[in-house]
Amino acid sequence: MLPALLANLPRLHDWVTSVLAASTLSFRLAGPPRSGMQLFFTADPANIRHRAKAQLLISGPRFRVFLSRCTRRKVERDLLPLLARVAGAGAGECDLQDVFLRLTFDTTTTLVFGLDPGCLAVGFPEVPFARAIDDAMDVLLVRSVLPLSWWKLVRRLGVGYERKMTVAWRDIDRFIGDTIAKRREAVKARGGMEDSADLLSSYIDDDKDDDDAGAVVDAFLRDTTMNLMLAGRDTTGSALTWFFYLLTRNPGVVSKILAELDTIKTTATTTTTLDCMVTYDPDELGRLVYLHAALCESLRLYPPVPIEHKGVAAAEALPSGHEVRPGDKILVSLYAMGRMEAVWGKDCREFRPERWIGEDGKLQYVPSYRFASFNAGPRTCLGKDMAFVQLKTGAAAVVRNFEVEAVPGHVVEPKISIILHMKNGFKARIKRRHVMNS
Numbered sequence: 166m167l168p169a170l171l172a173n174l175p176r177l178h179d180w181v182t183s184v185l186a187a188s189t190l191s192f193r194l195a196g197p198p199r200s201g202m203q204l205f206f207t208a209d210p211a212n213i214r215h216r217a218k219a220q221l222l223i224s225g226p227r228f229r230v231f232l233s234r235c236t237r238r239k240v241e242r243d244l245l246p247l248l249a250r251v252a253g254a255g256a257g258e259c260d261l262q263d264v265f266l267r268l269t270f271d272t273t274t275t276l277v278f279g280l281d282p283g284c285l286a287v288g289f290p291e292v293p294f295a296r297a298i299d300d301a302m303d304v305l306l307v308r309s310v311l312p313l314s315w316w317k318l319v320r321r322l323g324v325g326y327e328r329k330m331t332v333a334w335r336d337i338d339r340f341i342g343d344t345i346a347k348r349r350e351a352v353k354a355r356g357g358m359e360d361s362a363d364l365l366s367s368y369i370d371d372d373k374d375d376d377d378a379g380a381v382v383d384a385f386l387r388d389t390t391m392n393l394m395l396a397g398r399d400t401t402g403s404a405l406t407w408f409f410y411l412l413t414r415n416p417g418v419v420s421k422i423l424a425e426l427d428t429i430k431t432t433a434t435t436t437t438t439l440d441c442m443v444t445y446d447p448d449e450l451g452r453l454v455y456l457h458a459a460l461c462e463s464l465r466l467y468p469p470v471p472i473e474h475k476g477v478a479a480a481e482a483l484p485s486g487h488e489v490r491p492g493d494k495i496l497v498s499l500y501a502m503g504r505m506e507a508v509w510g511k512d513c514r515e516f517r518p519e520r521w522i523g524e525d526g527k528l529q530y531v532p533s534y535r536f537a538s539f540n541a542g543p544r545t546c547l548g549k550d551m552a553f554v555q556l557k558t559g560a561a562a563v564v565r566n567f568e569v570e571a572v573p574g575h576v577v578e579p580k581i582s583i584i585l586h587m588k589n590g591f592k593a594r595i596k597r598r599h600v601m602n603s
């Protein structure tokens with residue numbers, strides 16, 4: 166094909182258009198042997214719309230209403246009653262990390278697939294889909310530190326940790342495959358979406374009206390929804406856990422959060438029938454400055470994604486002057502970036518939400534390349550707003566209704582994993598806070 170390209174150089178655009186039209190909207194073009202030239206031409210909207218579509222669905226009004234409703238309901242019906250039971254029994258202790266990871270697993274599965282797997286139910290049942298995702302994450306960590314050829318060989322042999330991955334993928338495939346089939350039926354039966362605005366239903370429904378897109382194949386739906394699950398559940402659970410750990414060490418911050426919560430109009434709060442516990446309207450929480458600042462401060466010190474990996478495609482000099490070569494891996498330590506004196510000043514190790522608030526009492530703008538916990542640039546996190554809704558709804562309800570203390574002697578330290586979990590969990594003592602909302 167190269168000679169044809171050279172012959173058509175003067176009318177390159179028209180030539181490329183005719184070849185693309187005659188192919189399946191995309192084609193490859195290889196250069197002379199050993200030239201290293203590999204071109205991929207495409208005019209297929211599907212190849213460029215993937216991220217934009219996810220962004221559109223996540224930020225759409227329909228999904229935002231669904232997000233607020235599901236998040237608040239989960240906190241009201243499951244999280245608060247669970248903590249009330251813990252508070253009322255024996256020493257009132259639990260592993261708060263386990264509780265928050267179960268909470269965010271249930272919430273994220275509801276938002277992505279439209280069903281609640283019930284990880285936070287009484288007795289903390291083992292849910293095969295959740296177990297499979299945990300196993301897959303463990304294997305991904307092993308893969309990320311081994312040479313490519315080594316783990317591919319182990320995978321071909323189907324032994325050791327790669328066997329675990331095969332079993333995990335089978336369970337994940339089964340769960341997602343069954344859910345896709347049910348959602349397709351539900352969307353078809355209703356002739357469109359009605360009550361559930363979960364992302365899977367939205368993808369299926371959106372495709373139905375989109376003449377250009379063609380049928381969304383199940384493999385694409387599986388990969389997309391799985392990506393959203395992995396990106397959304399542990400990150401938010403980890404963020405909540407470290408936030409409460411920091412609160413136990415900074416009671417002054419708790420008092421300020423409570424004072425700010427008292428500014429919320431009682432019409433925007435709900436007192437649950439169970440034991441007079443209070444929850445808040447996520448939209449009202451969205452305007453609170455101090456709560457937002459405290460969460461950002463926690464995400465700065467304990468970013469749920471502690472290290473970002475970037476592959477190098479071509480030799481390049483970085484702005485710092487360092488040269489990188491193709492095949493190199495760049496590891497951006499978001500954890501370290503949040504603790505650099507050069508970036509955050511002398512008090513960089515302190516938990517001080519005030520640093521996010523300007524003299525006018527409003528939140529200060531901090532560029533994403535400085536506060537990089539959600540990444541920066543074109544691959545920035547798509548779920549940032551969604552995460553803040555969940556974090557604020559959970560954090561406000563727990564702070565208002567419970568006092569949380571770290572169990573004395575329990576050692577808190579980060580685990581070496583893709584997501585910044587606590588190695589020994591977070592053993593906390595929970596007590597009811599009997600202060601009524603004003």
Ligand code: HEM
Binds near residue numbers: 538540543548552
């Ligand atoms: C506190 C919670 C969260 C944090 C700290 C966080 C952080 C990040 C970071 C650092 C990345 C870049 C990863 C990389 O490129 O290696 C990322 C990407 C992403 N996040 Fe989040 N995330 C959070 C919650 C969520 C939620 C709730 C969702 C939605 C389900 C989500 C969806 C995504 C997606 C889809 C990407 C990939 C974007 C792309 O590559 O185009 N995240 N997130």
